[in-house]
Amino acid sequence: MGGSLTAVGLGLAVIGAAIGIGWIGAKAMESIARQPEAVGDIRANMILMAALIEGAALIAIILSAFVL
């Protein structure tokens, strides 16, 4: 991994993913508070969505390691 620009890009990618996952978490908490009986479904979907967003960040990380 060479260059500080790569590091900046990595940071930006992770910020994006963090905002996305934070948003999902916040909304999931809200939903659980509103409908506590649906907690199982909400949790499973929350993890699934978080994993999908994480994928985008991970692609950025891996590409920065391989390409640059």
Added chain:
Amino acid sequence: MRKFILSFLYIAVFALISFAQDQHDHSGHDHSGHNHSHQTQNTQDHSGHNHGAQDHSGHNHGTQDHSGHNHGAQDHSGHNHGAQGHSDHGHDHHGPICGEERHHEFDAGENAIHHIADANVYSIGPLMIPLPCILYSTEDGWKTFLSSKFHFDKIGHGDGHQAVDRYVLDGGTVRRITDTTFPMGNVPISGFIHKEIDKRHTSFVCYNNKLYPTDAKSTADGGLFGGGLTSFYDFSITKNVTAMMIVCTLLFFMFRSVAKAMDRREGMAPTGLQNFLEPFVTFIRDEVAIPFLGPKYERYLPFLLSIFFFVLGLNLFGQVPFFGGANATGNLAVTAVLAIIAFLVTNLNGNADYWKHLFLAPGTPWFVKIILIPVELMGLFIKPLTLMLRLFANITAGHMVVLIFVSFIFIAGKNGSYLPGLGVGIIGSTLLTLFMMSIELIVAFVQAFVFTILTASYIGASTEEHHHAEHAEH
């Protein structure tokens, strides 16, 4: 609380052991009393010096005899090693060629990468256990032997002292000497030197006062990920393969006994191991398989369970400290194969609707189709790609962070030369490592679950019975 203190003590003791171990490797050359020095870490920064020293040395040391330690010649480089009383174990292989002038600085990142890499030796704590090597090169054909033939130290970092048919063991990994002037057969070598050449990490073998370049590590991807094509292929039973075999055997016996217990104790409350495994199985069935696959879940449940327990088992096995530290699910090749299997299962079971929606995107206007169809086709391959990268990156990142926290001991203690820092480092890194290990424990479960749930959702999407009534309203 008592348990916490106990586990704290355990980790502190382990950290001390690993510190004592790494003293040999990282503390550079200024301290007396260590007999073998790890070339990987010590020599990379001062490559320029080696040839000069070689010319000065005057006498022919370090030739075929690998217990000849070139002590005399080291006087040239300004270190008076003879006085430090090296015990001649045969592993003091830094002669004038193999590095001197070590202003070695401990590189935490380098160290972490070395430890998560796959290897041809299995290490339990500091103890190195040989594994079978199965090597193929287009010039020499197949070679099979046990990696103990490389004569690495029983306790050390897996640097071989003997070359076997131009293969050498460097830091636990088999490499091949590309130079054809290097003799075949079993040849004692005096050490390794690592240099950056054209921004690529190249390792050199010191033999007979000459440096022989070695090929890059053999990779399963054929050099796709920047490794470049190598002159040899390593099909060995490596550390990761061993870990996978152990995990598979363990899972086999665990599930066999649980399945037997289920037959025997039908209708009764589960006991023992059954209590431990049944919640996982029912969880995967009720939370993953049924919601995503609907009524035909039974067809895919065995596959999903296999994926889940295989990934979970390897994740947890890779976390056991000082037991190989096999980073199998943090290895791109392993996760790639898992992702390819998931990809095949998804697409071979895809029904007509799935393929129609993939290639034709029915019910959308033509200008949307132009965009949508390429995106859908890309998505077909991006899905397994992310599946592969997610597991790999999560596990690798976790292991890296743990290793870097452990490295904190050496950074704060300045490689053992600064005792107060060492104390702070040990306490700090023990706490941080404990914290990170517990997070990793959660990650091990979450990633196994995520891999399974995503596979299930892909399979569900490809086998879904389509209701065309839905499309009518759009």
